[in-house]
Amino acid sequence: MTKFSELELSPSLLKSVKRMGFEEATPIQAKTIPLSLQGKDIIGQAQTGTGKTAAFGIPLIEKIDPKNPHIQGIIIAPTRELAIQVSEELYKIGYDARARVLAVYGGQDIQRQIKALKKGPQIIVGTPGRILDHINRRTLKLDQVHTLILDEADEMLNMGFIDDIEAILSSVPEDRQTLLFSATMPDPIRRIAERFMKNPETIKVKTKEMTVPLIEQYFVKVYEREKFDVLSRLIDVQSPELAIVFGRTKRRVDELANALNLRGYIAEGIHGDLSQAKRISVLRKFKEGKVDVLVATDVAARGLDISGVTHVYNYDIPQDPESYVHRIGRTGRAGKEGMAITFVSPREMGYLRTVEQTTKKRMMPMRPPSIDEAFEGQQRVSMERINEILNEGNLDQYVTVAKELLEGNDPLLVIAAALKLMTKEPDNTPVHITEERPLPMKKDFQRSSKKDSQKSSYRRGKQSSSSYGNKNRKPKRAERRP
Ligand code: ADP
Ligand code: MG
Numbered sequence: 001m002t003k004f005s006e007l008e009l010s011p012s013l014l015k016s017v018k019r020m021g022f023e024e025a026t027p028i029q030a031k032t033i034p035l036s037l038q039g040k041d042i043i044g045q046a047q048t049g050t051g052k053t054a055a056f057g058i059p060l061i062e063k064i065d066p067k068n069p070h071i072q073g074i075i076i077a078p079t080r081e082l083a084i085q086v087s088e089e090l091y092k093i094g095y096d097a098r099a100r101v102l103a104v105y106g107g108q109d110i111q112r113q114i115k116a117l118k119k120g121p122q123i124i125v126g127t128p129g130r131i132l133d134h135i136n137r138r139t140l141k142l143d144q145v146h147t148l149i150l151d152e153a154d155e156m157l158n159m160g161f162i163d164d165i166e167a168i169l170s171s172v173p174e175d176r177q178t179l180l181f182s183a184t185m186p187d188p189i190r191r192i193a194e195r196f197m198k199n200p201e202t203i204k205v206k207t208k209e210m211t212v213p214l215i216e217q218y219f220v221k222v223y224e225r226e227k228f229d230v231l232s233r234l235i236d237v238q239s240p241e242l243a244i245v246f247g248r249t250k251r252r253v254d255e256l257a258n259a260l261n262l263r264g265y266i267a268e269g270i271h272g273d274l275s276q277a278k279r280i281s282v283l284r285k286f287k288e289g290k291v292d293v294l295v296a297t298d299v300a301a302r303g304l305d306i307s308g309v310t311h312v313y314n315y316d317i318p319q320d321p322e323s324y325v326h327r328i329g330r331t332g333r334a335g336k337e338g339m340a341i342t343f344v345s346p347r348e349m350g351y352l353r354t355v356e357q358t359t360k361k362r363m364m365p366m367r368p369p370s371i372d373e374a375f376e377g378q379q380r381v382s383m384e385r386i387n388e389i390l391n392e393g394n395l396d397q398y399v400t401v402a403k404e405l406l407e408g409n410d411p412l413l414v415i416a417a418a419l420k421l422m423t424k425e426p427d428n429t430p431v432h433i434t435e436e437r438p439l440p441m442k443k444d445f446q447r448s449s450k451k452d453s454q455k456s457s458y459r460r461g462k463q464s465s466s467s468y469g470n471k472n473r474k475p476k477r478a479e480r481r482p
């Protein structure tokens with residue numbers, strides 16, 4: 001464990017870091033910061049949520065000369081949201097050092113950006129296209145840049161920015177420090193590193209170290225057509241504070257968000273087709289707790305720092321284990337506990353096993369809750385509310401009418417009526433969710449599937465609709481109640 005105070009940072013930086021509530025450096029920070037302060041080029045590979053922004057942000061701020069009004073550091077990020085997020089974090093890290101940070105991204109008025117660029121920012125955070133645009137207009141002068149950072153490099157590759165990045169890299173003085181951060185290292189990214197970096201030091205924080213032990217991981221075996229009912233019931237039983245539901249496609253995200261709203265949840269969807277303004281407003285509402293359930297595609301949620309998420313529901317199991325790790329990384333952050341629940345259709349069990357091999361952790365099977373359990377879960381939410389109000393006290397003004405209610409009524413029924421008034425009852429409003437085909441069956445799984453289903457016959461039992469609502473069915477030992 002490395003404390004920030006052990007990292008030989010200047011007092012103003014330590015002050016800002018302390019204000020941010022950071023005490024101990026995360027593993028990637030502890031390894032990156034000293035090397036970066038020495039001026040070395042670094043390739044940092046670590047999963048989302050491991051604190052990569054501060055890993056490059058702290059040494060960058062340390063290197064900024066506050067008296068020099070020219071751009072000294074440039075950070076390239078794949079999306080507007082990430083650029084904004086990184087610039088906000090850098091602003092905080094550089095607050096006491098008085099570093100001036102500016103975010104530039106597509107979709108924002110370019111004249112306004114040009115004006116802001118004239119005010120002497122020292123650090124630019126931007127998306128590839130817009131940075132290149134400014135370079136071509138000569139509104140972004142990079143001759144004094146001593147540090148260049150590529151954040152989420154693999155994501156930029158996925159989004160087709162590789163040529164833009166090469167163009168930007170070629171316009172920044174060669175005599176510079178280059179840092180590259182990425183969750184994965186596909187070949188084209190490796191090649192960029194070889195071409196544009198000088199003897200880079202690779203720092204890799206292994207996935208194993210990172211599948212946060214605080215995340216409880218479950219899977220629910222469920223047929224496609226049952227998924228939505230199972231999702232609503234899980235939400236009712238678990239009453240998550242903040243939940244993210246991941247869907248495989250944009251259509252799925254839209255349909256799920258609509259369907260959830262129809263059933264009385266406050267949900268919003270986020271995916272690449274939404275306007276920038278819409279995406280930012282959805283995220284803000286989610287962070288402020290005005291939206292309970294965020295429905296997202298992988299790309300839309302990738303890299304975003306959304307803290308306080310208690311539950312991640314994978315409505316569709318992701319095709320590759322990397323995405324799984326990214327998705328569940330949305331929860332259990334900064335030492336908080338989280339729960340991840342993955343829906344798997346019977347044919348997709350092979351994908352589940354692949355994920356488990358990558359994370360080196362088994363997911364526990366979870367039985368879908370029954371309608372009764374969902375209903376009871378919601379009543380418990382009301383009960384907790386009542387207990388809170390009882391604790392707050394201040395009920396004098398209600399006592400007269402309360403007495404009147406109790407006259408001639410069974411007190412038990414009076415309470416039951418009050419609960420009924422407060423509780424979200426099971427909602428069967430019909431919804432439409434287009435069925436998606438399960439992922440193609442994995443060959444290696446076909447061979448073992450028979451053995452598997454014999455071993456765990458209870459899983460088959462769970463699928464029959466008669467097991468819904470059967471309160472007397474005793475769960476087998478291995479099963480967990482939601
Ligand atoms: P990444 O870029 O690896 O996905 P971020 O840089 O977005 O991760 O950090 C994730 C969250 O963790 C942010 O809210 C950030 O403020 C917080 N964080 C980063 N470093 C620390 C630390 N050393 N201690 C506590 N929280 C941290
Ligand atoms: Mg990041």
